[in-house]
Amino acid sequence: MIRGHEIYRATQTQTATRAELVVMLYEGAIRFLQQAFGALQSEDFEVAHNALIKAQRIVEELQIRIDRERGPFSDGLNALYAFMLRELEAANAKKDRQKVLAAIGLLNELLTAWRQAARQPVVERGASHPAAAFATPSGNVE
Numbered sequence: 001m002i003r004g005h006e007i008y009r010a011t012q013t014q015t016a017t018r019a020e021l022v023v024m025l026y027e028g029a030i031r032f033l034q035q036a037f038g039a040l041q042s043e044d045f046e047v048a049h050n051a052l053i054k055a056q057r058i059v060e061e062l063q064i065r066i067d068r069e070r071g072p073f074s075d076g077l078n079a080l081y082a083f084m085l086r087e088l089e090a091a092n093a094k095k096d097r098q099k100v101l102a103a104i105g106l107l108n109e110l111l112t113a114w115r116q117a118a119r120q121p122v123v124e125r126g127a128s129h130p131a132a133a134f135a136t137p138s139g140n141v142e
Contacts, residue, residue: 019118022062026111029058030104036064036091037100045095052092055103080106 016024031056039048063081066074084103091099 017118019114019120022065023111023114023118025058025062026107028110029055029062030107032058033100033107037097037104040095040097040100048095049092052088052100056085056088056092058105059088074075080110 011142032051036048036051036055039045039051058095059081063078063085066078066081068074068078084106088103091103
């Protein structure tokens with residue numbers, strides 16, 4: 001049975017701009033990391049592991065979506081995501097809450113910037129706009 005929130009989420013992702021989709025991915029990664037942190041505090045390592053894996057998959061998706069031909073901005077994002085993935089893998093292996101908190105902090109900082117970018121009208125967006133660093137499935141940017 002399909003629930004109302006599943007229909008809402010599907011509609012939301014199908015009608016969102018590229019920047020809005022990135023915001024949703026960041027929000028999802030942060031939500032999973034918060035779950036992982038709580039699970040680590042209560043020593044529920046299975047829940048923590050699963051939440052960390054979900055967060056890693058989101059960061060991997062963000063990294064995959066970078067348009068590599070956009071220069072320094074996309075290079076910086078790629079390096080940041082690679083660093084974050086290494087830290088999340090270490091957090092999972094060592095059950096390290098501090099690494100989880102650090103990742104939440106990084107993602108929150110980036111989320112603030114992406115939320116601001118998502119509010120800009122499309123006509124104001126140029127090659128320097130953060131959304132320009134992300135390719136659509138066909139390789140084009142929004």
